[in-house]
Amino acid sequence: MRRTPFDTMNCSLANALDQIGDWWTLLILREVIIGCDRFDGIQAALGIARNILTVRLTKLVEHGILERQSISPGGKRTAYRLTEKGGELLPALLALMQWGDRWISGKGREPMIATEAATPRRLPRLILRDAKGKPLGAADIRFRPGPGARPATKSHLDRLQRSRKG
Amino acid sequence: MRRTPFDTMNCSLANALDQIGDWWTLLILREVIIGCDRFDGIQAALGIARNILTVRLTKLVEHGILERQSISPGGKRTAYRLTEKGGELLPALLALMQWGDRWISGKGREPMIATEAATPRRLPRLILRDAKGKPLGAADIRFRPGPGARPATKSHLDRLQRSRKG
Numbered sequence: 416m417r418r419t420p421f422d423t424m425n426c427s428l429a430n431a432l433d434q435i436g437d438w439w440t441l442l443i444l445r446e447v448i449i450g451c452d453r454f455d456g457i458q459a460a461l462g463i464a465r466n467i468l469t470v471r472l473t474k475l476v477e478h479g480i481l482e483r484q485s486i487s488p489g490g491k492r493t494a495y496r497l498t499e500k501g502g503e504l505l506p507a508l509l510a511l512m513q514w515g516d517r518w519i520s521g522k523g524r525e526p527m528i529a530t531e532a533a534t535p536r537r538l539p540r541l542i543l544r545d546a547k548g549k550p551l552g553a554a555d556i557r558f559r560p561g562p563g564a565r566p567a568t569k570s571h572l573d574r575l576q577r578s579r580k581g
Numbered sequence: 582m583r584r585t586p587f588d589t590m591n592c593s594l595a596n597a598l599d600q601i602g603d604w605w606t607l608l609i610l611r612e613v614i615i616g617c618d619r620f621d622g623i624q625a626a627l628g629i630a631r632n633i634l635t636v637r638l639t640k641l642v643e644h645g646i647l648e649r650q651s652i653s654p655g656g657k658r659t660a661y662r663l664t665e666k667g668g669e670l671l672p673a674l675l676a677l678m679q680w681g682d683r684w685i686s687g688k689g690r691e692p693m694i695a696t697e698a699a700t701p702r703r704l705p706r707l708i709l710r711d712a713k714g715k716p717l718g719a720a721d722i723r724f725r726p727g728p729g730a731r732p733a734t735k736s737h738l739d740r741l742q743r744s745r746k747g
Contacts, residue, residue, distance in 0.1 A: 427681030515593030
């Protein structure tokens with residue numbers, strides 16, 4: 416299944432994408448998040464082949480993104496639950512969904528709306544902000560090598576930094 | 582290149598994933614965002630085949646996520662720039678990167694750190710918040726059909742909503 420060296424790249428984005436696996440995985444997580452948490456339900460909702468769904472779910476459980484929970488006394492029926500790690504993918508998922516709402520579906524044609532649990536109020540759009548809460552655009556941010564940067568990452572970022580100034 | 586019906590699904594997340602194309606595309610966008618905006622630079626940074634990179638970049642330009650900009654008098658040298666649409670993918674990209682930092686690289690081993698342009702200050706973590714700014718977890722949010730929901734989407738969400746209550 417793995418076609419890429421994303422798991423060995425010195426980049427948390429690439430590493431994240433490696434664990435997520437592929438686009439289907441994000442839609443599987445979408446289903447679990449909206450409460451469709453059983454194998455047959457997910458299969459029906461996505462129209463995905465059963466063997467592919469099995470592989471994806473197994474991978475998500477292995478990576479600790481989902482966990483299986485028995486929901487009948489004999490343990491015959493299983494539901495998938497988000498772990499803490501899985502739940503923390505929500506900002507990324509919602510950011511992608513909101514981007515699709517805005518740039519593809521378009522305002523007033525959103526297929527699905529995320530709200531607070533207690534009210535029908537729409538969640539605000541996820542945007543970048545500085546530490547004081549001021550909104551930031553793409554031009555307002557920079558990237559510098561982190562403590563885990565390998566030499567190649569460091570020199571790549573340093574070179575880009577110099578050419579930006581030069 | 583297209584293997585899935587993601588562009589026809591009644592879901593802005595699926596539609597977004599369809600336009601993004603594949604994992605490589607997110608890494609290409611990462612390069613442009615960090616300032617590595619020329620074909621050869623992106624190719625060298627990612628070690629991606631030139632023909633694959635050409636296809637991905639063309640698709641990104643077609644979808645209005647990147648645009649080509651001539652950076653030499655005769656127009657011989659071209660750089661890729663984020664459009665407004667492309668720039669608005671940043672929250673999703675950063676959310677994925679921060680998730681990888683936290684759950685895969687681990688604290689103190691981040692390969693790359695996003696900062697404000699003017700200061701070396703780290704950007705705060707992107708988290709879900711309600712309209713008043715209160716942090717929300719996965720359990721605190723719900724999804725309801727939006728104005729663009731097709732009948733199948735609506736009945737799927739309504740059924741999940743009822744089973745949650747029942």
